Amino acid sequence: MDYLTDEWIGRGWIQVSNRLKNAVVGRMWEIYCNAFEHAGSGIGVFSCGQYFPNENQLILSVVDFGYGIAANVRNFLKFDPRANQLTAAHCLRWAFGPGHTTRPNGMARGIGLDVLKEFIKVNHGKLEVYSNEGCASIDHGNEIFTNRESFFEGTIFHITLICDETRYQLADEI
Amino acid sequence: MELKIFDIIGKRCITKENGQRIFERIHPVLLKGENVTLDFGGVEQFASPFFNYAIGQLFKDIKDEDFEKLLSIDNLGNDGHLVVKRVIENAKNYHRDIDYKKVVDSILQQTEAEAG
Numbered sequence: 214m215d216y217l218t219d220e221w222i223g224r225g226w227i228q229v230s231n232r233l234k235n236a237v238v239g240r241m242w243e244i245y246c247n248a249f250e251h252a253g254s255g256i257g258v259f260s261c262g263q264y265f266p267n268e269n270q271l272i273l274s275v276v277d278f279g280y281g282i283a284a285n286v287r288n289f290l291k292f293d294p295r296a297n298q299l300t301a302a303h304c305l306r307w308a309f310g311p312g313h314t315t316r317p318n319g320m321a322r323g324i325g326l327d328v329l330k331e332f333i334k335v336n337h338g339k340l341e342v343y344s345n346e347g348c349a350s351i352d353h354g355n356e357i358f359t360n361r362e363s364f365f366e367g368t369i370f371h372i373t374l375i376c377d378e379t380r381y382q383l384a385d386e387i
Numbered sequence: 388m389e390l391k392i393f394d395i396i397g398k399r400c401i402t403k404e405n406g407q408r409i410f411e412r413i414h415p416v417l418l419k420g421e422n423v424t425l426d427f428g429g430v431e432q433f434a435s436p437f438f439n440y441a442i443g444q445l446f447k448d449i450k451d452e453d454f455e456k457l458l459s460i461d462n463l464g465n466d467g468h469l470v471v472k473r474v475i476e477n478a479k480n481y482h483r484d485i486d487y488k489k490v491v492d493s494i495l496q497q498t499e500a501e502a503g
Contacts (some may be wrong), residue, residue, distance in 0.1 A: 214399060214401070214432070214496065218432070231431070231445055231489070232464075232465075232466070235431045235432045236466045238432050239401060239432045239434045239466060239470070241431050242401045242432075242434040242436075243434055243436075246434070246436055248439075271482065272455060281495045290487050290490060290491055293488050293490075293491040295491050295495065296487075298494075298495075299491070303494050303497065303498055304494075304497075306494075306497070307490070307494055311477055312470070312480060312481065317485060318445070319443045319483060320439065320440075320443060321421045321439060321443045321446065321474075321477050321478040321480075321481035322435075322439045322443070322445070322477075323435075323477070324435050324439075324474065324477045325434075325435050326475050327473060328435050328469065328470055328473055330441070331469060331473070332469070335469075368404075379399075382442060387457045
């Protein structure tokens with residue numbers, strides 16, 4: 214996270230305030246945590262990004278080659294025989310719900326994706342998630358969960374952020 | 388008790404392990420009915436795993452009203468507030484026993500609602 218904070222986002226090539234930079238790093242940790250804890254990706258988790266100065270947009274991607282969100286949700290719910298009927302889209306929607314986790318450990322958790330989603334909306338950015346045969350597309354006004362024809366064994370988080378501080382106002386500032 | 392979190396954890400409050408360190412210091416104090424202040428001055432980065440462990444699990448055996456009365460959280464900043472608010476809401480609504488049937492019911496009902 215030091216690298217992301219100080220040597221990547223913070224090295225002076227992106228027009229972003231410290232406040233926004235730190236918020237981005239916090240949200241990226243939510244994604245990394247999920248990937249390392251849930252994905253079961255034998256070859257690890259990969260991350261890359263690109264800054265588009267003309268649009269003042271930062272795009273960050275995180276990829277794992279693990280089970281995938283729908284597979285994890287269906288496996289978690291396997292004590293109900295209907296679990297295998299659940300579509301990838303609906304498993305993704307459930308995964309984004311507050312308090313929903315496929316790794317219960319006796320304590321309240323499962324809000325990382327919800328926190329990420331809130332940040333994306335406040336930033337007026339965009340989040341796309343591709344996992345198994347499901348796809349989520351979330352922005353300020355919409356949350357769309359769909360099923361795709363193709364299958365990806367793993368999960369991709371693709372985040373588009375606006376680096377304009379005036380677009381980043383939390384609810385209690387408005 | 389007042390804890391300056393920056394002095395104990397540093398500028399990054401994101402991991403569950405560091406959250407657990409804070410929990411272990413404040414939990415016994417709160418159980419005794421004594422006040423605790425967590426000062427996040429100087430902390431710059433926040434994530435839910437830290438707060439799930441630091442404060443979310445307090446709700447297991449500390450009543451909501453005691454949590455409000457005894458625990459103060461200062462100098463969080465807006466980003467920290469966003470995370471903490473979600474953690475507290477989630478912890479208050481947490482039910483230990485998972486009703487798998489109910490979860491699947493809710494997912495399938497949403498499917499029907501959208502199809503209708």
